[in-house]
Amino acid sequence: MTLLHPVWALAALLLAADADIVVETGAQGIFFGRGVVKAIEPGTGALTLDHDAIKGCMPAMEMMYRVETPDISRGLRPGDTIAFKIDGGKYVILDATVVGRGK
Numbered sequence: 001m002t003l004l005h006p007v008w009a010l011a012a013l014l015l016a017a018d019a020d021i022v023v024e025t026g027a028q029g030i031f032f033g034r035g036v037v038k039a040i041e042p043g044t045g046a047l048t049l050d051h052d053a054i055k056g057c058m059p060a061m062e063m064m065y066r067v068e069t070p071d072i073s074r075g076l077r078p079g080d081t082i083a084f085k086i087d088g089g090k091y092v093i094l095d096a097t098v099v100g101r102g103k
């Protein structure tokens with residue numbers, strides 16, 4: 001049996017804490033957020049957003065979200081600010097409204 005040296009155990013812990021999966025602690029339920037569209041995936045309409053903190057769900061960050069239907073992303077452009085509704089547990093955007101057009 002090999003015991004992990006305490007220093008390496010600590011390093012592993014720090015690496016794990018740095019992983020996205022630990023940071024993006026999506027909570028179950030429906031939440032409302034606001035963010036700037038950074039990219040729109042052709043086809044699926046998945047949105048990369050630079051979003052503000054989503055109260056009760058996750059802190060501010062830039063990440064990609066799937067959309068319930070590609071229609072949600074239709075008409076959006078990078079730089080637009082949107083208000084959105086999200087299924088926090090699944091990271092799926094259910095609805096989005098443009099609140100500010102990008103330049």
Ligand SMILES: [Cu+2]
Pocket residue numbers: 024051058059060061062063
């Ligand atoms: Cu996020």
